[in-house]
Amino acid sequence: MTFQDRRQGIAYPLSQLGNFAARRFAARTQELGLTPAQVGVLRILRNRPGLSQRGLAEVLGSAPSRIVALIDGLQTAGFVQRRRSTTDRRNHELVLTDDGASVLHQVRTIAEAHDEEIAEGLDEAEYNDLARLLNKLTRARGLTHDVHPGYSAPE
Amino acid sequence: MTFQDRRQGIAYPLSQLGNFAARRFAARTQELGLTPAQVGVLRILRNRPGLSQRGLAEVLGSAPSRIVALIDGLQTAGFVQRRRSTTDRRNHELVLTDDGASVLHQVRTIAEAHDEEIAEGLDEAEYNDLARLLNKLTRARGLTHDVHPGYSAPE
DNA sequence: TATTGTTATACTCTATAACTATA
DNA sequence: TATAGTTATAGAGTATAACAATA
DSSP states (O other), rough: OOOGGGGSHHHHHHHHHHHHHHHHHHHHHHHHHTHHHHHHHHHHHHHTTBBOHHHHHHHHHHOHHHHHHHHHHHHHTTTTEEEEEESSSTOEEEEEHHHHHHHHHHHHHHHHHHHHHHTOOOHHHHHHHHHHHHHHHHHTTTOOOOOGGGSSSSO | OOOGGGSSHHHHHHHHHHHHHHHHHHHHHHTTOOOHHHHHHHHHHHTTTBHHHHHHHHHTTSHHHHHHHHHEEEEHHSSSSEOOOOOOOOOOEOOOOOHHHHHHHHHHHHHHHHHHHHHTTTOOHHHHHHHHHHHHHHHHTTTTTSSOGGGGGGG
16 A cells, blocks of 8 residues: 555544644533642552552653652642652652542543543544554554643643 | 454554654665654655745644755755745745755655555555555545655654 | 662753844 | 734743752
8 A cells, every 4th residue: 555545644643633632621620629640640559549649650660759749739639649658768659539439430531521522523434443553553553541742741 | 342352453453553664764764874853854845846945844844944854954965045035035935956956866766665664574465454544544534645644753 | 888868069951131233 | 903923921841951869
C-alpha cells in the first residue's frame, strides 16, 4: 500500500483527536479542581496504595521534584495522604483518602460523559470497531491504562 | 449502550495514542530542525501564500506575539520570507521560499514513515477501517488538515 | 556512602500589555 | 483613532542540582 492509497492517514487525525479529547477532558476535570495528571495519580494510587513518591515518579516518567507539587495539591484537596513508612522512614507511602476514592467515582461519571461526547456521530457498530482497533494499537505499544504518555507533563 | 458495555472506551486510548503519535512525529521533524508547530505553519502557508502574521495567529488560535518567534525561526532557517505588503505597509505577507517548499517534501516523506509506524500491527482492512472512522470524527468536529488544536501550543 | 523527599535555581514557552510604524 | 508587528514583562510549569533526614 502506498501513501497515495491512504491520503488521509491515521497518525495525523489520531494526534488531532487525541489532543481534542485531552483538552475536553481537562475542561471537565477542572470542575472537580483536578488536572488530568492529578486524575492519573489518583488512578495509579488506587491500584498501588502505599506507592512511594519516587515510585510514582518512575511510573509517570517524570522528575521526583515534580511529584512534590503534584501530591501537595492532592493532599491540600484532601484526596491523598502522605504516610511516613514505618519500615523506611525516608519514604512517604501515598494512599487515597475516602474523599480521594469518592472523587474518583465522580471522575468515572465525567469520563463516561466525556467518552459519549468524543464518540458522538458514530453508531454502535462503528464505536465497537473503533474501540477494538484503538485497543489493539495501545496494547501493541505497551500503553496501559496507568501510563498516559502525556501525564508526565501537564496538558 | 451503557458504560459497562464499553469498558475500554475510545476517548482515553485516543488521547494516549494521539500523544504518542505527536511525540514520535516531533522526534522526526526535529531532525529537520523543525517543531511540529513550524511544520503546521509551513503547511498553512503553502495553502495560503501571502497570509499576514495576524491572519496566521487567527488560524492557529494563538497570540500574535507568538507568531514573531515562530516565523523568526522559519525565516532564519530560510524556509519562510516576510514581505512588506505594498498595499498596506503595516502587513507582512508570509510566503514559502524554495527551500521551504523543498523541506515540505521531506516532511511528506517523514510523515509517510511516521504513519506506517503508528499503523504497525494493523492489516490493510483494519487500517482502512480506522482511517475511515477517524476521518468521520475529525470531520464531525470541524478539525481540518490545517488546524491541529495542539499547534497553538508547542508539543 | 547512598537514597527519599524537598527546595533553589535556571530554563522554556506562553499570553498580556506597552510600543512603533503605518493607516 | 485604529491596526500590524514587535518587544518587555510576568506567569506557569518543568528538570537539574543542592540539601536535610534517614538508611
